[in-house]
Amino acid sequence: MPSAFTILFFIIIILAVLSWIIPAGKYATDASGNIIAHTYHQVASHPQGIWDVFMAMVVGMIGDSKTEGAIQISLFILVIGGFLGVVNKTGALNNGIAAVVHRYKGRERSLIPILMIVFALGGTTYGMGEETLAFYPLLIPVMMGCGFDSIVAVAVALVGTQVGVLAATVDPFATGVASATLKISPGDGLVTRLILLVIVTTISILYVMHYASEIKKDPTKSLVYAQRKEDEKRFMADNAEVKPLTKVQKRVLWLFALAFIIMIMGLVPWTDLNSHWTFFNTLTDWLHNLPVLGILIGKDLPALGTWCFNEITLLFIVMSIIVMLVAHMSESEFIDAFMGGMGELLSVAIIVAVARGIQVVMNNGMITATVLHWGEVGLSGLSRSAFIILTYIFYIPMSFLIPSTSGLAAATMGIMGPLGHFCHVSGSLVITAYQAASGWINLITPTSGILMGAMAIAHVNVSVWWKWIAKLMVILFVISCVFLGIAAVL
Incomplete structure (x- = not known):
């Protein structure tokens, strides 16, 4: 068996080839970016080339707009x-x-x-x-x-x-x-x-x-x-x-x-499991409000x-x-x-x-x-x-x-x-x-x-x-x- 790296790279190549064949399309999304069902529509084709195949691994690490x-x-x-x-x-x-x-x-x-x-x-x-x-x-x-x-x-x-x-x-x-x-x-x-x-x-x-x-x-x-x-x-x-x-x-x-x-x-x-489980939120707020120590700990400390x-x-x-x-x-x-x-x-x-x-x-x-x-x-x-x-x-x-x-x-x-x-x-x-x-x-x-x-x-x-x-x-x-x-x- 080839390594996972090789398998994944070949999958990227296969999908790049498929981008020439499979119709391009989009879904509408809500304010949170979640896909809205039954809103699919086709758009202009965006086939991926050799540059795109190799660049995909770089973008996979640092990300892009999509x-x-x-x-x-x-x-x-x-x-x-x-x-x-x-x-x-x-x-x-x-x-x-x-x-x-x-x-x-x-x-x-x-x-x-x-x-x-x-x-x-x-x-x-x-x-x-x-x-x-x-x-x-x-x-x-x-x-x-x-x-x-x-x-x-x-x-x-x-x-x-x-x-x-x-x-x-x-x-x-x-x-x-x-x-x-x-x-x-x-x-x-x-x-x-x-x-x-x-x-x-x-x-x-x-x-x-x-x-x-x-x-x-x-x-x-x-x-x-x-x-x-x-x-x-x-x-x-x-x-x-x-x-x-x-x-x-x-x-x-x-x-x-x-x-x-x-x-x-x-x-x-915790609060999603039970709206009354706010102990960690309360504790964090208390720490933030402490004089000097609250600033020393850091105001950006998030609650557990x-x-x-x-x-x-x-x-x-x-x-x-x-x-x-x-x-x-x-x-x-x-x-x-x-x-x-x-x-x-x-x-x-x-x-x-x-x-x-x-x-x-x-x-x-x-x-x-x-x-x-x-x-x-x-x-x-x-x-x-x-x-x-x-x-x-x-x-x-x-x-x-x-x-x-x-x-x-x-x-x-x-x-x-x-x-x-x-x-x-x-x-x-x-x-x-x-x-x-x-x-x-x-x-x-x-x-x-x-x-x-x-x-x-x-x-x-x-x-x-x-x-x-x-x-x-x-x-x-x-x-x-x-x-x-x-x-x-x-």
Whole structure:
């Protein structure tokens, strides 16, 4: 498979060619810029050329009169990378999970739900994925030592993180990018996604624990029983002593959790959920009116619940500095860690701009409205539940072709969000459907480096993994469809 960059670039070329074929058109919009249904009309053709194809990626970053640029999102992604780089420099995350594993030694069955919840929280808050590769050499010998197998160890981290991605709540790379594309708050639909998170995480934990119990009673039921002796030679000697968390690492973990808690509190539209929930607005007004201190804090400080990308970008910059101070990092260590973390996510930040180039070509070619019109006509008799389920199914192959969640969101939300509007489905639920499909396909797609890396470390053939997870995939698919269908009509 070519990279997501190549796939997105070829999509831009294809859409530029289509701008010569598809009739150009426009919709009337209201004062807020929202499309007004049934107002489509054709306009003069605006075919896109070679210059336009390459310029689309530049405009995708900085924006123009027709398309908002991705610079705000890309900067946030880079800052998140810097924050994670500083936290990882302290070793707090890795040692934190290792300490949990060590603490529950001898009670590993009870460790399964605890760790899966921890990994699910990582997946739902910041799209944890590649980071899990560091834990398999630790989890495999622990799980094998209590009578389980390498599949259980892989499932704890892989299934845990990906069901978190499936029901991502505030993941900046999925929820954040998709919400920015639709110009809604990442906090919209948060309660719905939290309910889905609880459901799919519980089901996945029960599935893994059932398999673990079965092979504990009868080891021959393990799907990798034939290689048990080889696995013991490979992994059992690797069960090294785990160092306890230092006081500094504990403090960093608390700060790490606090950063995401503040972000969630800042993004949740409290007054929209309940007009009486005005505590944060009142508190902010009180702070602004304080003599001297109000000016010192800043008169532009927005209330929690009204934050967007600028505010949460600043939050993670400030939290990075606080972690530096708590961890007693030197200025050079902090800069190296922050810049290194930004470098890790540079490709993600750029891919958002490349994906936004698709929207640029469609908008400048004036074919976006025509495609939406076709959707409006084709979906005219479709119920809300049918639309959202079809959206979920549509995103499954799309997630396979474009594994980058941020790239996929930036590339498609400009079309799928307005289509949902025509069917009276909220943009936040369209985002939930896209995330559910992305997390679902990540559990089995061979294009995922996370999955194939885990299989390589555990010496498990991917076909064996597919056989083990097949029933869970069916269950998660059905649950997702039913949940989305119900949520669409509530």
